[in-house]
Amino acid sequence: METMQIEIRSRRVSPNLAVVQVIGECDVYTAPKFREAVDRLIEDGVTFLAINLTKTEYLDSTALGALVRTLKRVREREGDVDLVNVPDRVRRPLEITHLIDIFTLTNTEDEAVADLIKKGATEP
Amino acid sequence: MTSPVPPTIALRIPCSPEYVSVARLTISAVASRMNFGIDDIDDLKLAVGEACANAIEHAAEGDIDIICTMEPDQLVLSVKDCGIGFDPSAPRVEPAEEPPVGGLGLIIIQALMDDVQIHSDPQRGTEVRMVKRFQK
Numbered sequence: 259m260e261t262m263q264i265e266i267r268s269r270r271v272s273p274n275l276a277v278v279q280v281i282g283e284c285d286v287y288t289a290p291k292f293r294e295a296v297d298r299l300i301e302d303g304v305t306f307l308a309i310n311l312t313k314t315e316y317l318d319s320t321a322l323g324a325l326v327r328t329l330k331r332v333r334e335r336e337g338d339v340d341l342v343n344v345p346d347r348v349r350r351p352l353e354i355t356h357l358i359d360i361f362t363l364t365n366t367e368d369e370a371v372a373d374l375i376k377k378g379a380t381e382p
Numbered sequence: 383m384t385s386p387v388p389p390t391i392a393l394r395i396p397c398s399p400e401y402v403s404v405a406r407l408t409i410s411a412v413a414s415r416m417n418f419g420i421d422d423i424d425d426l427k428l429a430v431g432e433a434c435a436n437a438i439e440h441a442a443e444g445d446i447d448i449i450c451t452m453e454p455d456q457l458v459l460s461v462k463d464c465g466i467g468f469d470p471s472a473p474r475v476e477p478a479e480e481p482p483v484g485g486l487g488l489i490i491i492q493a494l495m496d497d498v499q500i501h502s503d504p505q506r507g508t509e510v511r512m513v514k515r516f517q518k
Contacts, residue, residue, distance in 0.1 A: 263403060286435040287399035316406075318431050319486035347424055354493040355486050 263315075264288035266295040274337070275306040275379035277367050281313040284321035293324045300328075305337025306379035308370035317348040322357055329360065338362070338377050340370040393448045395434070397441050397463060402434045405448050409459070412450045416457060418516070425494040426457065426514055432487035433461035433510040440508060441465025456496070456515040464507040 265281040276299050284292055296307065307328065311317075329339045340362045344352065352358040364370040375381055393408050395401040406427040413423045430448065437446045441463035451458040492498050497513035 283403065285399075285431060286402055286438060316427070316431075318428065318435060319490055320435060322486055350424070350494075351428060351486075351490055354490050 264291055266292055268295060268299060270304070271308075271371055272380040272382045274303055275308075275371065275374055275382075276304045277308045277310060277342075277371070279310045279313065283316040284314060284324070285316060285318040286320040289318075289320040289324045292321065293327070296324075296328050297331075300331055300335075305332050305335040306374040306377065307332060307337070307339045308342050308364070308367055308374060309339060310342040310367055310370075311345060311348055312343040314345065314348050317351055319351065319355075322351060322355060325361075326357060336378065338374060340364050340373055342367050342370045388454070389452045391450045391452070393450075394445050395448070397438055397444050397446050397465075399435070399438055401446075402431055402438070405434050405446070405461075406431050408448070409450065412452065413457060413514075416452055418457070418514070422514060422517070426459070429491045429494045429512055429514075430459060430461060432491050433459075433512070436487045436510065437461060437463035437465065437508065456513050459512045459514070460509055461512075462507060462509040 263283040267279040267281065269277045271277060278296060278299070280292060282288070299307070309325070309328075325339070332339055342364050343366065344358075344363055349358070362370075362373060364373060391408070391412055393405060395404055409426050409430045410423055413426045418426065434446055434448070444464045447460070447462045449460040449462075488500070491510065491512060495512040496515045499511045500508065501511070502508040
């Protein structure tokens with residue numbers, strides 16, 4: 259079956275800061291694609307990530323695991339992850355698992371970029 | 383007079399991640415047919431997706447059987463694999479400084495469904511039986 263229900267778009271803002279857009283469904287099948295994309299950014303020096311969930315249709319526990327793993331990896335490198343514009347449809351699993359408490363939430367990408375620069379990301 | 387047998391819809395998918403979305407779509411259609419609200423449909427899709435993901439994690443091969451029983455006041459879902467089983471009392475989430483990476487699926491299912499029963503047997507696999515009632 260060749261239906262890939264996810265698209266990951268990334269935009270480098272500065273040497274250690276990137277914005278990642280998760281479009282579609284992030285689940286047990288597609289989460290590895292998200293993980294690979296983020297791992298590539300981290301290997302390339304990114305330690306601050308704004309993950310935009312505006313167009314995320316679905317988030318399951320595997321996707322939550324991938325988000326938490328990303329957070330752990332960048333925090334090990336003194337970085338951080340902000341979640342941008344978390345829609346109600348994907349907020350539920352984050353709330354149930356209390357994982358929403360460990361991320362900074364912002365309304366826009368610009369807000370996240372400003373917050374991450376305050377936390378130590380280099381400016382564009 | 384005996385009550386009529388509730389309509390049942392059965393789906394069998396391969397125990398592989400790419401088919402979980404098929405199960406979610408099916409549950410969405412069944413719940414919509416029963417006139418569940420959008421929030422409840424989202425809950426059902428997530429719960430079934432988690433049960434299937436759990437089956438894939440513990441079974442690795444074979445099929446997953448999903449049975450939807452459309453009772454007058456509730457939807458009963460059974461997700462069954464033929465894997466090695468697991469201890470359903472084991473996973474717990476702690477809002478800790480060191481966040482967990484796995485083991486969240488059953489916590490999500492239990493939070494979303496009105497009733498959840500898990501039967502796990504090393505010889506016969508695992509069945510997650512979930513009930514979603516109509517909100518009054």
